Amino acid sequence: MPDKHANLLLIVVLLPFWTSLLVRTTSWIVLLQNQGVVNDLLIWSGLSSERLALIHNTFGTVVSMVHILLPFMILPLYSVMKGISPTYFRAARSLGASPRVAFTKVYMPLTLPGVGAGCLLTFILSIGFYITPALVGGRSGQMISNMIAYHMQTSLNWGMAAALGGLLLLLVLGLFYLFNRLVGINNIRVGG
Numbered sequence: 199m200p201d202k203h204a205n206l207l208l209i210v211v212l213l214p215f216w217t218s219l220l221v222r223t224t225s226w227i228v229l230l231q232n233q234g235v236v237n238d239l240l241i242w243s244g245l246s247s248e249r250l251a252l253i254h255n256t257f258g259t260v261v262s263m264v265h266i267l268l269p270f271m272i273l274p275l276y277s278v279m280k281g282i283s284p285t286y287f288r289a290a291r292s293l294g295a296s297p298r299v300a301f302t303k304v305y306m307p308l309t310l311p312g313v314g315a316g317c318l319l320t321f322i323l324s325i326g327f328y329i330t331p332a333l334v335g336g337r338s339g340q341m342i343s344n345m346i347a348y349h350m351q352t353s354l355n356w357g358m359a360a361a362l363g364g365l366l367l368l369l370v371l372g373l374f375y376l377f378n379r380l381v382g383i384n385n386i387r388v389g390g
Contacts, residue, residue, distance in 0.1 A: 226265065226334050227333060236252060236268075255336065271317070278315075318374065322370055328343045345362060
């Protein structure tokens, strides 16, 4: 895209960073509740004849977490994509590749460091989420961080909390090791 449009889209992606996490979470509660905007729109448009349970379940948790974590996936991708020269794509097209083949065989493999970094960053941030799943997800939209907090504060089963925390740490270290083997931590670069 031209720089003018690209900068505008980047501002739209960065917009959630300028709002408090608690405000964003509360906004999703207002939007997804039984008498909320989303249910009103579904009934008004005729897509649903009754109000849906969009909050206090896994669906509400996933929707709100995607909104909150999307910039953490987009920014590493944008950083890597900005550094890829458009001449690679044009060279593939001039050698007879269709746009789809040029994208999948040339452009997409060059974006793998950004995809890997974005996935790793998003995953690490999502496993530590506590406020959003507790408020939007209720009891059925819980994440592992809520389970650890429950065992630490309510059931006082510190052994289970330590086991869950250790398992989580091993999972993150394993994913980091896998990412380093597949993509290489040195291949990540910020900016073009």
